[in-house]
Amino acid sequence: MIRLSEKYQGLAELTLERRTDGQLWASGDDWAKPVRVHRCFPWSEPGRFLSLRDDDGEVALVGGLDELDDPSRRVLESAIAEAGFVLEVTRIMNVEEEVEIRTWEVETRQGPRIFQTRLDDWPTTVPGGGIVIRDVAGDLYHVADPTGLDGKSRKWLWAFVD
């Protein structure tokens, strides 16, 4: 189900492309505009219900990737990968508490990282599986499979997962 916003109703099918200016463009019969993609359910339905928006609001709501033609789908896949990017934790080296904050030293799929969380900001479980930790700057760290981590990492994480 691709639901075009009211102002674009009745126009031809939606196509998406990454133009030379680096932006994601949505276009129909006689219109084209740069859009941003927002996932309605980033954790529970990451590949469905994708809202394409410009500064004035929603241009289209894409129900699923399979509703687009191949080139558009590939473009949208890369756009949602970018929009949904989070650091994927693969190893936990240390967790240390100080006044008001907790410092995590981790290895992520993207490289090593040290970050802080507030003491009362606990990791949360996500519908798609695993837990997510939010640091003081707002960056998200996803531990996709806490039980699949090495023993030492699991020991550090023990206090934070059920």
Added chain:
Amino acid sequence: MERETQNAIDRRIVERYTDQPARMPVAAREAVEGAWGGRPVQLYALIDLDAGMRLDEAWLALGESQVAIARRPTQRGTPRASDSVDETWEAQTFPRERLQAIRETPGLSGNTLTFLGVPDEPALAVVRYTHRQRRAVENVRFVLEQELEGRSVPTGDADDAYAASVAAPIREAQALVAGKQGAVLWRLLSYLGRYRGQVILGFVAATIITGVSLVPPWLAGYLIDEVVRPVQDGVMSVEDGTTVAWLMVAAMAVVYLVRQASALIRLRYLAILGEWVARDLRTELYEHLQRLSLGFYSRKKTGSLITRVSSDTDRLWDFLAFGVVDASLSAVMLMGLSAVLLSLDWKLGLVMVVPVPLFCWSIYKHGEHMNRFFIRAWRKWSRVTDILSDTIPGMRVVKAFNQEERETGRFNERNVDVTDEFNRIHQSWTTFWPVLMLAVHATTVAVWAFAMPRLLGEPNAEPSLSAGTFVSFLLYTTMFIGPMEVIGQIARTVQRATTSAHRVFEVLDTEPEIVDRPDPVRLEPIEGQVAFEDVSFGYDGVRQVLRGVSFAVKPGEMIGLVGPSGGGKTTVTNLIARFYDVTAGRVAIDGVDVRELDTGHLRRQIGIVLQEPYLFHGSVTDNIRYGHPEATPERVIEAAKAANAHDFIVKLPLGYDTIVGERGQNLSGGERQRVSIARAILHDPRILILDEATSAVDTETERNIQEAMDRLVAGRTVFAIAHRLSTLHKASRLFVMKEGRLVESGTHEELLAEPDGVYAKLHGLQMQLAVG
């Protein structure tokens, strides 16, 4: 000097808490400045994601006329805190004049900033970065966007701006850089300084308690060896023995008397002393909280601040009153006991003393081990309290949707979960302590085992250990347990106290962001002219809430601020009252920059009526004369009448003496609003701010309030925010705010004459709604 210190702290935070450099590497800067023909870098930000969204280290730099991105040619991997000059960097640069737009695409953790040049041509540059870098990137973006709009923004020191941006989220979570535990402890103890007499008395009493505690076991040994046995062996006469024995009993009585008298002095003086220190801290904290700017309150949770004034100071009382003395005297006691045991009999003494450090260490390790359990239990406990704080205030919704059973189930599940966790803790400590005590008792058994042969002696030889010494020994060994426990837990006690002290000092050390200059201007009287000159402002340093807003308002004008939510209307009023300082531009009252005015004096001339009026717990009178406690009853009634509040107030059984309850909960929304208008009328401000003052009441009440407002606004400069445009019929001019910009201004008629304007559209929509 203060600024330097803050910058140094920011750099220290970046170095200590992140794995990224505290400033742009010299080599990268040189590469950029080299490419710019030696022109300096004005601002910069770390770009920590590469095109493949891997952690990386590149630098976005802004120069006078250029923008550059510095990358290592073959780099891969992660930002590291290095400042080495031998690294090679490549700078990709483009002139600022080619920039036509900047587009940010925010993501969950990765943001993309695209620098756009001529349409349909490749972007000038694309950078990706995590939220940690967002403020620093935003600094660069802000300057560029302002330039695109024809404004120039001065930039400060590039290193300072970068370090402040990266450190800000950590500083907001923890204003002090932790780690100087000793310094914090010392500062805490300095609060005892003004009560030196009591401290000395308490310490002396505690020392006496420790000292005399060592006497009874020694007396018991002496009695056995020097009186009982000589009498039993016939070496001493019964009469002499009796005399000495009674003397011993009397000595014992004196010892206990002295001990308890000292205990009384110690407990009383130190408990009172702790209360005094806690009182001093609470007073200092509360006074300081009153001085802090609103920005501080928006960053900190109310609960956390209340905890600091209440629980933290209470915990510090406990530490100062008992923790300090207990810890130091336990150490003295352990050393004293060890010395006494070794001097009584060094061989037996060693059997008892050698394991003591091991016991203390195991208690310490047990505490560390338990910490993980506590974190887990604390996390689960917060899940229980989350439900309570969620559902109790929202009970109407729970009931309306018939979700009582589901909520009970949710609560029970979490309650069971947390109970399991607490039981896990109980299981751990109830195992540890009996095992530890078994080890201590094993030491006592070892003492017995070593002592027995020497007590009984070899055949035909005198025993090498007297019965009295042995008894003294056994009594001393029982005294080890208490101090050992205290010493084992000392790390935890000190840590808890320093944590509380940190939290308290964090508030005390936060400087108000709004500070008057040394010789502020007092406008007497304020005419009420208000001007915004190219004002830009953001609350969090990332999102600009106001962008280049300019207007001039004459004294006595009523300005209606309208526009969609989030457009910046309330922010305009916040800047007029100088609750915050502008990021760029200036706000002037009667031609004088508000930063040059005496803030207290300025605010006394500004009245504010909010959508949700805030009344304090107290009587109606107290609330009406909140700004003027000296106002006479006549003036209070006069203000209430002008606010259309007098009639409802006198109908209350206790009239003006009615207690309004916490936040005014005993009054209806419309009544609270009218009390707050009466408060503003009595305050008699030159500039009045009405923030959605009539939006939450019924039509009849609104009419009452509107009448009151009409009286209130007469002769003052008024800024009225309203969503319902009909409430602004008296406005001299309307300012339409959208996305931080003043997009339209003029009279109602002038604005309606622009059919495609924001105001005309808003008005059209509201008219449609009114018609139904």
